[in-house]
Amino acid sequence: MHVEKFQKSAVGHMLRHYSRSSTNYSNEDIDPMRSGLNYNLAPEREQSSICYYKERLSQVKCQNRADVKTLCDWVITLPKRDFTEDQEKCFFQSAYAFMKERYGEKNVISAWVHKDESGQPHMHFSFIPICLDKKKNIEKVSAKEVLTRNELRCIHQEMSNHMEKTFGYDIGILNGATAGGNKTIMELKTKGLEQDIKVLEKVKRQSLIDMAQTIKKAPNVLSDISKAVKIALGKEQSPPEHKHNRAHERSR
Numbered sequence: 001m002h003v004e005k006f007q008k009s010a011v012g013h014m015l016r017h018y019s020r021s022s023t024n025y026s027n028e029d030i031d032p033m034r035s036g037l038n039y040n041l042a043p044e045r046e047q048s049s050i051c052y053y054k055e056r057l058s059q060v061k062c063q064n065r066a067d068v069k070t071l072c073d074w075v076i077t078l079p080k081r082d083f084t085e086d087q088e089k090c091f092f093q094s095a096y097a098f099m100k101e102r103y104g105e106k107n108v109i110s111a112w113v114h115k116d117e118s119g120q121p122h123m124h125f126s127f128i129p130i131c132l133d134k135k136k137n138i139e140k141v142s143a144k145e146v147l148t149r150n151e152l153r154c155i156h157q158e159m160s161n162h163m164e165k166t167f168g169y170d171i172g173i174l175n176g177a178t179a180g181g182n183k184t185i186m187e188l189k190t191k192g193l194e195q196d197i198k199v200l201e202k203v204k205r206q207s208l209i210d211m212a213q214t215i216k217k218a219p220n221v222l223s224d225i226s227k228a229v230k231i232a233l234g235k236e237q238s239p240p241e242h243k244h245n246r247a248h249e250r251s252r
């Protein structure tokens with residue numbers, strides 16, 4: 001999971017991006033055929049998310065400067081495990097419950113789960129960073145005071161603990177930009193690497209299947225494998241090559 005912060009001028013664009021309301025998907029790895037699978041976990045409201053954002057913003061103190069961050073987005077990625085559809089939904093609902101407790105449901109703008117991008121499904125928990133101005137006893141917008149260094153340091157572990165309660169075991173929350181499947185600058189940078197890993201994983205899976213089939217056909221191959229391991233580790237001498245035998249096998 002990682003967080004992104006946006007100033008006013010970017011908010012409209014981001015909210016349209018989360019809800020897939022804009023049709024301009026340049027540079028995005030989005031499959032529009034799958035966009036129907038996306039869903040929003042934020043409470044249903046009469047207004048659109050942009051209207052609710054403006055309304056909530058008008059209720060709190062906010063510095064009148066263009067660079068004030070008025071929207072934050074925690075991107076929470078589903079760990080790579082064999083989750084069923086139900087478990088996947090449970091993961092995002094549980095993550096949403098944790099986040100809304102932390103940042104206040106009134107401050108939640110949207111919480112779209114994206115299933116239409118390449119890579120893992122993920123949630124964009126977008127909210128206005130609002131805290132209490134203790135001197136004046138009023139609410140104010142401050143990404144700095146909401147997302148403090150300490151907050152960024154602790155949230156990952158606390159989310160992990162929360163998920164462990166939900167699932168009964170540690171499901172392995174991905175930290176920072178290592179989480180795949182999100183359209184962020186960080187991800188674009190690591191995308192090439194991720195694709196390499198995907199290919200490697202495919203090869204690994206394939207060779208495992210091959211191995212399994214070989215073992216099924218000829219169980220004594222296991223002793224050959226352990227012998228090969230010993231040779232590789234230098235614990236046994238490699239046997240002399242039998243060119244004749246190999247030619248014979250190939251001709252069969």
Ligand SMILES: [Mn+2]
Pocket residue numbers: 114117122124181182183
């Ligand atoms: Mn996304």
